[in-house]
Amino acid sequence: MPVEAFGVVLLAAVMHAIWNAFLKADGDRLSVVKTMSQAQLLLSVVLLPFVSFPAAASWPLLIASAVVNVGYMLFLVKAYRTGDLSHVYPLARGVAPLLVAGVSMALLDVHLDVPSQLAILLIGLxxxxxxxARGADGLRDWRMVAFAIGSGCFIAAYTLLDGLGARAAGSAHGYMVWLSILTSALIIAAVSWFQxxxxxxxxxxxxxxGMGAGLASYFGAWAIIWAMTVAPIPLVSALRETxxxxxxIIGLVVFNESMNLRRLASVASTLLGVAIMKFSR
Incomplete structure (x- = not known):
C-alpha cells in the first residue's frame, strides 16, 4: 500500500472513531443520523460544481452502494435495539474486512501475499x-448477533461497490459527492418514515x-474512497477498521471506560496486523 494511502486511511479511521463517539454521546440516535445526512447532503450539493461527473459505467455501482448503505443503517439501528453497542459494533466492523478479502480473492481475482492475508486476519479477529471484552453473555441473543453480522455483510458489500465504482467513475471525488447525495437523501427518507x-x-x-458527526463521517468516507483507487481494496478495508x-482510546479518555486483558489483547492483535501491513513488502 502506498505510504500516502496508508496515512490517509489511518486519518479516516480516526474520523470514523470520532463520529461514532458523537453518536454514542447522544441518546436520540435516529435524529443524529438524520441530522448527519442532512449536513452531508447540503455539503455535497455545495461541492457539486467543483467535481467531475462520474462515468456512466460507475452509476450502477453507485446506486447499488447507496441502497446498501441504507440497508446497513437500518440493520445497525435494529442491532442496537437488541444488543449493547460494545457487542454490536465490533462484530459488525470486524466481520467486514474478512468478507471483503474473501470475496476479492475468490471472485475479483485480487492477489494478496501471505503477509497481507495475515495482517487482514489479525485486524479482523x-x-x-x-x-x-465484557464477557460472552451479551452474545447469547441470536437476534443481536444476526443483525450485527448482517450489518457487517452490508459494510463489506458497500466497500466492494465503492472501491470498484470509484475506479470506474474516473474521479473518486465526483463519485463520493454523488454517492453522498443519493445515500443522504435515502437515509433522510428512511428515518422520516420510521419517525x-x-x-x-x-x-x-x-x-x-449530528452536524459534527456528519462532517467527520463525510471526510472519513471521502478518504477511504480515494484510497481504494490507489491501493488494494481488502487492505484499505482492513486498515479502516483500526x-x-x-x-x-476515546472511550478511556472521554467516557472513563475501563481497560481489561481481553480488550488489551484485541487491541494488540489489531495493532500487530497494522504493523505487518505497514512493514511487509
Whole structure:
C-alpha cells in the first residue's frame, strides 16, 4: 500500500472513531443520523460544481452502494435495539474486512501475499474479539448477533461497490459527492418514515452532535474512497477498521471506560496486523 494511502486511511479511521463517539454521546440516535445526512447532503450539493461527473459505467455501482448503505443503517439501528453497542459494533466492523478479502480473492481475482492475508486476519479477529471484552453473555441473543453480522455483510458489500465504482467513475471525488447525495437523501427518507408516528423535536445539542458527526463521517468516507483507487481494496478495508483502536482510546479518555486483558489483547492483535501491513513488502 502506498505510504500516502496508508496515512490517509489511518486519518479516516480516526474520523470514523470520532463520529461514532458523537453518536454514542447522544441518546436520540435516529435524529443524529438524520441530522448527519442532512449536513452531508447540503455539503455535497455545495461541492457539486467543483467535481467531475462520474462515468456512466460507475452509476450502477453507485446506486447499488447507496441502497446498501441504507440497508446497513437500518440493520445497525435494529442491532442496537437488541444488543449493547460494545457487542454490536465490533462484530459488525470486524466481520467486514474478512468478507471483503474473501470475496476479492475468490471472485475479483485480487492477489494478496501471505503477509497481507495475515495482517487482514489479525485486524479482523482483533476487532471482532472486542465484542468479548465484557464477557460472552451479551452474545447469547441470536437476534443481536444476526443483525450485527448482517450489518457487517452490508459494510463489506458497500466497500466492494465503492472501491470498484470509484475506479470506474474516473474521479473518486465526483463519485463520493454523488454517492453522498443519493445515500443522504435515502437515509433522510428512511428515518422520516420510521419517525412518521412520533412527533420529534430535535434539540440544539442533537443537531450540533449530528452536524459534527456528519462532517467527520463525510471526510472519513471521502478518504477511504480515494484510497481504494490507489491501493488494494481488502487492505484499505482492513486498515479502516483500526478505528476501533481509536474508539477504545476515546472511550478511556472521554467516557472513563475501563481497560481489561481481553480488550488489551484485541487491541494488540489489531495493532500487530497494522504493523505487518505497514512493514511487509
Amino acid at each position: 482483533g476487532v471482532t474479539s472486542l465484542s468479548l 412518521r408516528d412520533v412527533r420529534t423535536t430535535i434539540s440544539r445539542r442533537t443537531r450540533l452532535v 478505528s476501533i483502536v481509536f474508539a477504545v
